[in-house]
Amino acid sequence: MFTRRSPRPVPDDLPVPAARRRLSARVLFWLRFAALRAVLVMLGSVAIYGVVNPPYTWTMAGAARQQPLVSRGWVPLAEIAPAMRLAVVAAEDANFCSHWGFDMVEIRKVVAQGSSRGASTITQQTAKNAFLWQTRSWPRKAAETLLTPQVEAMWSKGRILEVYLNLAEFGPGIFGIEAAARAHFATTPDRLTEVQAARLAAVLPSPRTRSPQVASARSRSILDGARTIARDGRAACFL
Secondary structure: OOOOOOOOOOOOOOOOHHHHHHHHHHHHHHHHHHHHHHHHHHHHHHHHHHOOOOOOHHHHHHHHHOOOOOOOOOOHHHHHHHHHHHHHHHHHOOOOOOOOOOOOHHHHHHHOOOOOOOOOOOOHHHHHHHHHOOOOHHHHHHHHHHHHHHHHHOHHHHHHHHHHHHOOOEEEEEHHHHHHHHHHHEEEEEEEEHHHHHHHOOOOOOOOOOOOOOOHHHHHHHHHHHHHHHHOOOOOOOO
């Protein structure tokens, strides 16, 4: 009488077939190749925009589908009123001169408070505005995280602030400080007053729903903050 033998157990440490190993190696090679190419493209783009003014952005392209864009010109940082530089830094990133692209002090505060608000720096916003799109997503945030230290390493603080002010949206279809000063106050960026600068900076979180024509608690707070960072030395890198 014959008895049926149970199948011999397959050991866990059998070698992976050669074909599967070759496929895995090939996939890993192309993933590394694609990642390297992406990093090189980012580095090249950041290097170019360090000396060449960005002509157009994804944000502008999206806004142009909704309304005509106000004509804009590029303004060097030296031709932007110190009051405007102070106001935007006080409003968006008071520690701009002291961090390396990410404000860890603010990040820790947000985490400790369990807040949903962001701690995005001017450098992060500049990287997003110059190279990426506005829609929130993990791929965009990952790209922004990779671009931010590159921008900090290759651009001066003055260049970062200049690009930011020339690409920021200050109202529906109004991009850049030159267009904003002209459209909202019929003036030029070098003639903006403290009050006008504070009101323009106050619209930046929601440029399509807030108006710089009206004073607000936020604009008054920004005005006080601008004077504070001018006194305590936190504006030394861009004045």
